[in-house]
Each structure stands twice: as C-alpha cells, then as structure tokens.
Amino acid sequence: MGLFILRRLGVMILTALVLTFIVFFLTNLYPNLEKLSKSEGNFRMTDDQVATYLGNRGYLEPLPIKYAQWLGVAPGWVITGTDGETRARCAEPGQPAEEAKSFCGIIQGDWGFSTVFKEGVGSIVATRLALTGRLMFWVMLLMVPSALLLGVLAGMKEGSPLDRSLSTFSIATTATPEYVSGVLFIAVFTSSAVGLKWFKGTAASAMDNPNFENFFLPVLTIALYGMGYIARMTRASMAEVMTAQYIRTARLKGVSFPNIVMRHALRNALIAPFTVIMLQFPWLLNGVVIVETLFNYKGFGWTLVQAAQNNDIELLLGVSVVSVIVVLVTQLISDIGYVYLNPRISVN
Secondary structure: OHHHHHHHHHHHHHHHHHHHHHHHHHHOOHHHHHHHHHHHOOOOOOHHHHHHHHHHOOOOOOHHHHHHHHHOOOOOOEEEOOOOOEEEOOOOOOOOHHHOOOOOOOOOOOOOEOOOOOOEHHHHHHHHHHHHHHHHHHHHHHHHHHHHHHHHHHHHOOOOHHHHHHHHHHHHHHHOOHHHHHHHHHHHHOOOOOOOOOOOOOOOHHHOOOOHHHHHHHHHHHHHHHHHHHHHHHHHHHHHHHOOHHHHHHHHOOOOHHHHHHHHHHHHHOHHHHHHHHOHHHHHHHHHHHHHHHHOOOOHHHHHHHHHHOOOHHHHHHHHHHHHHHHHHHHHHHHHHHHHHOOOOOOO
16 A cells, blocks of 8 residues: 555656646746736836846746746746846845845745735735635535435435435436526525525625525525536446345345445445545535636636636636645545545555
C-alpha cells in the first residue's frame, strides 16, 4: 500500500505541474497581458507604451522562466525600467528592490497580489475557500445520506412502484441544472409575486451569520443536482448485489431481509457509490460557481468569476492551484478507499 500511495503521489505532482503550466500559459497570453496593462495603466496606451509597461514589470520574460519564478524554483526578476526605477518581483509593497528576497512563489507561500481586490491572493483564496467549504459541508451532509437512502430503497426491490418512483425523481433532479432549479427556488420561495416568502434572508448575509433562512436554498440547489446521480449509481449497484448468489443462499437459510441488506448487501453495494461520492468534491467546485453567483454568496466560485471577468491573472492562477489540488487529493482518497472496500483489487 505504501508503494501504491507513493506512485500515486508522483503521478499527482506531475499532473499538477502539467495542469498549472497550461493555465499559466493561457492566462499569460499577450492579449491578456495587454488588457491587464491598460486596466492598471491607461486604456489609451499605445502598443509601445504597453510593451514598455509589461517589460518593466517582468511580464515579457520567457514563459518557462516566468513559470519557474511563479512556482518559486527560480530567482525572481530584478529590472531597471526605462523610467530609471528598479523593480523586483519579490519586493514587498514599499520595499526597495535591493532588499527583496531572491525566491518568492507558490512553494514559498507567496501567491501574488490581486489587481482587483488589492490584497494578497493567498489570503483571498483562504477566506473564500473557507466560505465555500462551509457550503460544501452542508451540501454533502444533505446530499450523501439522502442519495444513499433513495438508492438503497430503490435497489432493494427492483421494478417495484417504489423503485420506479424514486428512479424518476433521481433522473428529474439530475436533468435539472443548478441555474434552473436555483431560479425556480428563488421565484417560488422568496419572491413576493408568488407569495411563499419562506426564506427571507439572502445568501450574502449567510457569509457572516448562516441560518436556515439564508443558507438552505443554495445548499438545496446544489444537493438536488448531485443527489440523483449518486442515488442512481447506488440503486444500480444495490440491484446487482441483491441478485448475487450469496444473497440467494442467505435467503434460503432463513436470514431476515433487513439482516441481508445491512450485513451482506450494503457494503458491497457501496463500493461504486463511494467513488462517485468522492468525485463530487471536484464537481462541487464547478457547481458552486453557478450557485454562488446566482445567490451572491461570495465564496470560491464567486471569486473565480470575478477574477475571470476582471482579468486578475494572479488570482486566476491561485484559484487554479486550489482546484487542481482538490481534484487530485480527492482522487487519491477515492483510490485508497476503493482498495479497502474491494479486497479483490491488488495494489502490487
């Protein structure tokens, strides 16, 4: 198992480097840099002025060098610009370039400075990710038990009216995207036009004081979409297990139906849903982009939208790093858990 985890960690690091380099390349394309220079300087800047602005701030360095500096494995640039001012990549605000440290990057914990929020990227990402983490916690708490219960109930008696009803509900929730269900929930449960003012709070207020009124609708919007997929996977796995030979043998021996489900069928039926549940974490990072924007909940997804709309390159890169780490770590946990749940899998 130890060698298996080491191999997976090696693949994770290589994958993270490749993915972050692709994002770094796309965000540092010249049109994006030109837009950044004009937004920070003057929208009437000429091409020569744009090139001078970018050159004085290290944006025109070769891409591999810039990527290594961003990672923190190469010394940061020190440039004396055409205006006679010496600038350093690793200099703190107000610090002379001569006193700047040599290395500053992701490895050193220096994630850059947001041009939109005028704040360090690291602190922005930590704050917004904590807000999204709170949202994801309640989503998983509602989504996973409900989906497993629906799937197990439907799979215990395949083809029954209960199975058909729960399967229809699961398909309907999966087929309805968040931006549709979210708008419907807002219109029905919060709008004065319909009259059902069950939820008076706003998701923006949930950032400081979350409660049922201001936090339930965004949680329900995300949970419903993922619930159907997990329930359908659980139902299919449970239905397959219930027709296995050892289940038939247990029935012939007179074992009660609840004991068959709880002691024999459930563990084997949860192998496939476990992988699906772990893959919900990367999906949630994408799902919260829509829901947080729709409900104005200023978490990780909302920050990603703001960074993309305002061409905030450093913040976009910081968000990409977190997204890559979350995806790779959850996949690693999923692989390890799958091995423990299914003893037939060999990791040698």
